[in-house]
Amino acid sequence: MRALYAAVLLLTSAASLVVEIVAGRMLAPYVGMSLYTWTAVIAVVLAGLSLGNGLGGVWSRDDRATASGRLALILAAAALTTAAAVPLIRAVAPWVEGLGLGVVGRIGLMTLILFLPPSLFAGMAAPMLTRLAMAARPDRPGATLGIMYAMGSAGGIAGTLLAGYVFISWIGTIGTLLAVAAVYALCALPFAFMARRAAPRRTALAGATTGLLAGALGLWTHTAGALAPACTVESDYYCIRTADFSADSGRPSTLMVLDHMVHGINDRDDPALLYAPYVALTDRLARVRLGLIGPEAPPVRAFFVGGGAYTLPRAWAATLPEAEIVVAEVDPAVTRAARDHAWFDPASIARILHGDARRALRDWPVDRPFDIIVGDAFHDFSAPPHLSTQEFARLIRARLAEGGLYLMNVVDDAHDPRFLLALVRTWRTVFPTVEVWADREQLAGSGRITYLMLAADAPTPVAALTGAMVGDPQDPRVGLRWQPPALAARVAADGDLILTDDLAPVDRLLAPVANAGG
Structure with a gap:
């Protein structure tokens, strides 16, 4: 007994x-x-x-x-x-x-x-x-x-x-x-x-x-x-779901959701169609900064922190054939789901590293720097803390070529972005220039929106970027830069917190966004 x-x-x-x-x-x-x-x-x-x-x-x-x-x-x-x-x-x-x-x-x-x-x-x-x-x-x-x-x-x-x-x-x-x-x-x-x-x-x-x-x-x-x-696929990391987006886009297209958040929308016939405003802004800003507009675009080496639906890597592979694209995606099942359900061809890009992006960058040869690194990794709506810190910023700068830039998608509140401000303050200890961009239409709303943080050695020569809205050329999409003096004042007024590997309270900083249910 x-x-x-x-x-x-x-x-x-x-x-x-x-x-x-x-x-x-x-x-x-x-x-x-x-x-x-x-x-x-x-x-x-x-x-x-x-x-x-x-x-x-x-x-x-x-x-x-x-x-x-x-x-x-x-x-x-x-x-x-x-x-x-x-x-x-x-x-x-x-x-x-x-x-x-x-x-x-x-x-x-x-x-x-x-x-x-x-x-x-x-x-x-x-x-x-x-x-x-x-x-x-x-x-x-x-x-x-x-x-x-x-x-x-x-x-x-x-x-x-x-x-x-x-x-x-x-x-x-x-x-x-x-x-x-x-x-x-x-x-x-x-x-x-x-x-x-x-x-x-x-x-x-x-x-x-x-x-x-x-x-x-x-x-x-x-x-x-x-x-x-x-879930379409239930992996060791995520509940991965794919859904038909054709009714919204008017074209054969699909979106990918990881757990609770959309991580990409892919068009079947034209990889360059970027439906999400922040993805389109990332593409436009990168092309302006790196001179990738027009038929004489120079070859570029790009690293993506996070794959998701591989929307932007897929677009660049189709439109920048000379580009060397490397993606670090922690979950191999996400890559398989993008291949099986979102028309992504893994052979179209140079390398896919299945593992943590910070470790992948740490192990990357120093003599093969990147012209651009794009940060697009999320846990639900918050960024992984170890991909936000001062130490990670130093690693990013060490892996960028001269004149290179880092672009990071940041989800935060439209009017009181506490995490974004702490992030800007932190990365300014490493980079001479840290800018914040956002889609004009999103800025006019409330709740949480997706910002784009840029870190580089020199400022962007323009304060606004205009690009036609996908599927509707009559509705221009405009990306605006947070004016540097106004941004500096907000960062200074917000406090003195520097995000480090020892202290990166991302969830606490994003608590108002979470509680608002935006």
């Missing part, structure tokens, strides 16, 4: 940690994947386990038959509430979205509704199993207690490793949650059998009720179409 109790504790502890890891990925298509997501998930799961531990201790009994019946019910409830998260998220997400909460509020409420119940029931099992194990060997309480604690910890470690390295990659979030529900149900069976011998009627009634609830849940899941995956 002690072996059974220890094995069930190992399995339920592993299952509860699998749910914690899966929860973040499951929420990503609806609220993004950020520090706020993981903070909410960890806090809610720990709260559920802690509350469950307390309630389970109150419910603990030495009487094996009574305790077995309660354990069977608790584990069945854990199975049902875990499986219920699959259809429930599709019903809860639109409702929470309609409440008008900020990102943090939406993340917290969805996590609470979906993952507190399964964590609560999983937490209740541990003290009850431990009490039964100690009652089975009353002569060795200390050893028994130590073994049960060790099994719980070992289960947590195993669940974390299996979720991160095996389950999500091989069977996806839906398959993983259903597998966890099955584990809870299987763990409930021996306790239901033991309880049946002592109270057959009560056990039969509880079993019939559980069966009816499971049947209703299965019907709801099927009716809601909840078993259909939310």
